[in-house]
Amino acid sequence: MRIESSWNARRTQAKGFETLKPQGSIWKAQVEAKAAGRRLDRWLSERLPELSRARVQKLIREGRVRLDGKAATKPSTPLAPETNVEVELPSPEGSAIEPEEIPLEILYEDEDLVAVNKPAGMVVYPAAGHAHGTLVQGLLHGGRTLSAAAGAERPGVVHRLDKDTSGVIVLAKSDLAYYDLVKQFRERTVEKVYWALVHGILEEEEGVVEAPLGRDPHHPLLVGVRPESRGGRPALTTFRVVGRFPPSPAQGPERGVTLLEVRPHTGRTHQIRVHLKAIGHPIVGDPVYGPKRPSPRLPKRLMLHAWRLELTHPRTGKRLRITAPLPPEFSAYGDPARRSRPRPEGEATR
Numbered sequence: 092m093r094i095e096s097s098w099n100a101r102r103t104q105a106k107g108f109e110t111l112k113p114q115g116s117i118w119k120a121q122v123e124a125k126a127a128g129r130r131l132d133r134w135l136s137e138r139l140p141e142l143s144r145a146r147v148q149k150l151i152r153e154g155r156v157r158l159d160g161k162a163a164t165k166p167s168t169p170l171a172p173e174t175n176v177e178v179e180l181p182s183p184e185g186s187a188i189e190p191e192e193i194p195l196e197i198l199y200e201d202e203d204l205v206a207v208n209k210p211a212g213m214v215v216y217p218a219a220g221h222a223h224g225t226l227v228q229g230l231l232h233g234g235r236t237l238s239a240a241a242g243a244e245r246p247g248v249v250h251r252l253d254k255d256t257s258g259v260i261v262l263a264k265s266d267l268a269y270y271d272l273v274k275q276f277r278e279r280t281v282e283k284v285y286w287a288l289v290h291g292i293l294e295e296e297e298g299v300v301e302a303p304l305g306r307d308p309h310h311p312l313l314v315g316v317r318p319e320s321r322g323g324r325p326a327l328t329t330f331r332v333v334g335r336f337p338p339s340p341a342q343g344p345e346r347g348v349t350l351l352e353v354r355p356h357t358g359r360t361h362q363i364r365v366h367l368k369a370i371g372h373p374i375v376g377d378p379v380y381g382p383k384r385p386s387p388r389l390p391k392r393l394m395l396h397a398w399r400l401e402l403t404h405p406r407t408g409k410r411l412r413i414t415a416p417l418p419p420e421f422s423a424y425g426d427p428a429r430r431s432r433p434r435p436e437g438e439a440t441r
Contacts, residue, residue, distance in 0.1 A: 132166035155179040193229030203268035238269040258397025259415035271405035282401040288394035289372040297331035
């Protein structure tokens with residue numbers, strides 16, 4: 092792990108991937124050298140995000156995955172470099188998700204995509220333990236359609252936000268948008284900016300956290316810093332300080348809080364939350380990675396907000412910047428949007 096005082100951190104680019112093809116066709120790719128020895132099902136799940144890992148495993152057992160022309164039957168098959176992989180993608184199914192009337196704040200919408208300001212506490216799509224009240228169910232209410240390319244379980248979903256994270260999230264309405272947006276997120280050409288209120292007063296004005304992340308072997312739902320030799324995957328986060336709020340004398344030994352502008356340059360699960368914890372400044376209100384006994388004076392919700400998303404429109408090719416207003420819990424810490432870095436001249440906005 093490293094922390095630097097440089098804002099212009101390097102950006103890595105995903106390589107060796109073919110553009111996703113519509114479901115019902117054959118997807119092809121070649122195994123890159125660095126993936127040697129990895130499990131087939133894990134490797135495919137990362138490259139076919141529209142399919143759950145369970146679905147990928149089912150396709151393998153059904154003989155729909157071929158390695159150098161021969162059917163693979165075991166999801167755990169280790170990969171060899173330069174192996175040619177073919178996957179017979181299932182045809183899209185109609186969504187079985189029941190629409191629900193749920194008030195949603197639509198930030199942007201056209202024929203191809205819709206952007207929503209997701210409130211904290213809302214799950215994106217139905218899953219175990221969350222059968223109702225999801226963002227997808229709210230979007231489907233009233234006759235709106237979402238791309239079926241992601242499968243019946245996750246219509247339109249091209250990226251996700253944690254349940255307790257608020258802010259802008261984009262879903263695909265057309266298949267054209269789905270495949271193009273998946274590619275943009277995979278190749279890391281989408282710019283994501285978050286606001287995070289963290290415990291403690293940071294001394295640095297800006298910094299870089301580069302630390303591989305992986306699942307905790309004893310607690311699979313948790314993520315932690317793990318070396319790549321033990322399954323960790325490269326992860327890079329940059330941040331800069333927007334405001335510092337030291338404790339008042341009446342608050343005694345409390346550490347104070349710092350408001351950060353955070354940019355994740357990779358898209359690992361819980362990346363921002365784990366990286367900020369790793370440098371000793373967990374996010375306020377984090378029930379998983381935060382302190383066990385937080386100050387009762389601080390907000391109870393997870394103080395992480397996806398403030399801005401900038402992407403290339405799948406149909407027009409123009410850059411589209413979508414901003415989600417800050418929740419009221421952030422109001423006590425000023426308006427960080429006014430302190431954000433200015434946009435370069437000539438850059439398109441929306």
